[in-house]
Amino acid sequence: MKRTLIWFRNDLRITDHEALHKASIQQNPTLGVYCFDPRNYTTLEIGFPKTGSFRAQFILESVTHLKQLLQTLGSDLIVVFGKPEEIVPSICAALTIELVTYQKEIAPEEVAIEDALESALLKQHIQTTTYWNSTLMHPEDLPFPIQKLSELFTDFRKKVERETAIRNSLPAPTKLVSINHNLEFEEVTLKMLGLEKPQLSPLAVLDFKGGEAEAQKRLNHYFWDTNHISQYKETRNRMLGESYSSKFSPWLALGCISARSIYHEVKKYEQERVQNDSTYWLVFELLWRDYFKWIAAKHKGQLFQLEGLQKLQIQWREDEHQFMQWRTGNTGYPIIDANMRELLQTGFISNRGRQLVASFLTKNLGINWLWGAQWFESQLIDYDVCSNYGNWNYAAGVGNDARGFRYFNILKQAHDYDANGMYVKHWLPELRLLPDGKVHQPYKMAVNEKLLYDFELGKNYSKPMIDLDLSVKEIEGLYNMALKDRRTKIS
Ligand SMILES: Cc1cc2nc3c(=O)[nH]c(=O)nc-3n(C[C@H](O)[C@H](O)[C@H](O)COP(=O)(O)OP(=O)(O)OC[C@H]3O[C@@H](n4cnc5c(N)ncnc54)[C@H](O)[C@@H]3O)c2cc1C
Numbered sequence: 425m426k427r428t429l430i431w432f433r434n435d436l437r438i439t440d441h442e443a444l445h446k447a448s449i450q451q452n453p454t455l456g457v458y459c460f461d462p463r464n465y466t467t468l469e470i471g472f473p474k475t476g477s478f479r480a481q482f483i484l485e486s487v488t489h490l491k492q493l494l495q496t497l498g499s500d501l502i503v504v505f506g507k508p509e510e511i512v513p514s515i516c517a518a519l520t521i522e523l524v525t526y527q528k529e530i531a532p533e534e535v536a537i538e539d540a541l542e543s544a545l546l547k548q549h550i551q552t553t554t555y556w557n558s559t560l561m562h563p564e565d566l567p568f569p570i571q572k573l574s575e576l577f578t579d580f581r582k583k584v585e586r587e588t589a590i591r592n593s594l595p596a597p598t599k600l601v602s603i604n605h606n607l608e609f610e611e612v613t614l615k616m617l618g619l620e621k622p623q624l625s626p627l628a629v630l631d632f633k634g635g636e637a638e639a640q641k642r643l644n645h646y647f648w649d650t651n652h653i654s655q656y657k658e659t660r661n662r663m664l665g666e667s668y669s670s671k672f673s674p675w676l677a678l679g680c681i682s683a684r685s686i687y688h689e690v691k692k693y694e695q696e697r698v699q700n701d702s703t704y705w706l707v708f709e710l711l712w713r714d715y716f717k718w719i720a721a722k723h724k725g726q727l728f729q730l731e732g733l734q735k736l737q738i739q740w741r742e743d744e745h746q747f748m749q750w751r752t753g754n755t756g757y758p759i760i761d762a763n764m765r766e767l768l769q770t771g772f773i774s775n776r777g778r779q780l781v782a783s784f785l786t787k788n789l790g791i792n793w794l795w796g797a798q799w800f801e802s803q804l805i806d807y808d809v810c811s812n813y814g815n816w817n818y819a820a821g822v823g824n825d826a827r828g829f830r831y832f833n834i835l836k837q838a839h840d841y842d843a844n845g846m847y848v849k850h851w852l853p854e855l856r857l858l859p860d861g862k863v864h865q866p867y868k869m870a871v872n873e874k875l876l877y878d879f880e881l882g883k884n885y886s887k888p889m890i891d892l893d894l895s896v897k898e899i900e901g902l903y904n905m906a907l908k909d910r911r912t913k914i915s
Pocket residue numbers: 660669670671672673674676677706709710712713714716773774775776778779782800804806807808809811812813815816819
């Protein structure tokens with residue numbers, strides 16, 4: 425029986441948790457620790473916090489809930505503001521801990537912290553083990569070594585769908601042997617993290633709350649109470665409302681629920697209610713999530729380089745004023761502005777919305793995609809390092825399966841996915857009175873219409889910051905130049 429310290433990271437739950445399961449079976453005296461790492465609460469060079477208020481609040485809620493859960497099991501969670509490689513060894517010394525265990529992560533910043541912690545603990549002769557809790561499929565069950573992972577999602581998906589079984593979820597422990605302690609740390613608050621309390625917009629379609637119980641509540645709602653899951657494939661590209669997609673991502677990102685638990689609930693739903701394309705598609709999307717984790721594991725730091733996985737040296741612009749217009753939702757293109765304001769005022773936007781705003785930033789404005797990814801990192805309550813940087817690689821055209829210069833036609837998308845302008849009018853009250861046919865292009869209104877609706881560009885709403893067609897052509901030129909340069913270098 426080893427006195428065990430579990431260093432919680434993005435695995436803030438007790439159900440389907442390998443280390444807790446093991447600790448309860450082996451009856452190891454167990455305590456948890458969560459560190460709010462100061463490096464995640466700095467202001468980035470670009471001028472905004474690495475972790476914004478919405479995300480920090482969601483993390484705080486999730487951590488607080490985990491502490492309560494562990495206490496009901498007889499254990500506890502120490503919550504500290506500090507670097508794990510300093511905090512964990514000092515707790516170990518104070519409480520004569522024999523084993524430290526933690527969830528392995530993939531991205532370079534996280535791995536560097538693991539390495540620093542390992543060497544600090546080695547000096548104290550404390551044993552460490554890691555576990556893997558974060559993907560649908562366990563890495564040991566993949567039918568190929570990570571270095572052989574296909575660069576095409578479809579190849580990956582077909583192979584794993586054929587050859588990889590999903591492991592069962594582990595039950596939550598009913599009791600843990602405690603480690604008594606009287607260590608006291610200052611309570612971590614938003615203020616301590618240098619952040620203000622976020623103001624959720626009254627227009628928000630969902631008030632996300634962190635923690636395992638809330639994740640379970642959302643799952644019950646989406647599956648059993650409403651059967652929304654049975655229409656997922658038809659609704660998933662919408663942008664307005666709580667029901668068009670599962671909204672599981674914030675809880676998945678922090679590990680308040682496991683992808684595996686969701687998978688088994690889908691299977692149960694298929695048996696008890698209905699099995700259709702929609703139930704399949706939810707699991708399909710969870711595979712995308714896995715895929716980006718394996719891509720990050722395979723390509724390591726390259727995922728975070730400006731030239732991306734394609735190693736394309738595109739001449740990105742760094743226009744701070746234009747970037748500010750994008751991130752505050754003042755581009756003059758309603759579908760972009762509505763999404764960017766929703767993100768700013770709630771910490772969440774739809775997948776369709778993310779694709780459109782990322783395409784606009786990179787293919788119309790030609791702005792450094794890392795700036796966009798950092799803004800998402802700061803704002804999104806579901807920020808996941810692999811999904812975020814993986815998707816941004818794709819959006820910027822530097823991802824692993826980039827096939828030439830591809831972009832979203834912003835106006836076509838607006839008409840396809842927000843035909844009557846409901847979404848845009850929801851987030852841009854200044855456009856609410858405009859006729860549906862004009863809401864995506866207020867700059868096209870005739871003089872008499874402007875008078876009729878008392879609407880003036882530049883006063884009620886921004887003028888378009890660029891011409892959509894011309895800008896795309898220009899950026900395509902830069903992209904093709906980068907392709908040519910790379911070919912010349914290779915040959
Ligand atoms: C530029 C960009 C950045 C993104 N950044 C993130 C991020 O930081 N964190 C994040 O979780 N997702 C990210 N996504 C993926 C996707 O937009 C969100 O996972 C999804 O919108 C979350 O809503 P949902 O839970 O309702 O998804 P659903 O449509 O209900 O899908 C179910 C789950 O599948 C996974 N999933 C779905 N689509 C994707 C995808 N394209 N890539 C990876 N996983 C996916 C998510 O875990 C999601 O919760 C990003 C997409 C883009 C285009």
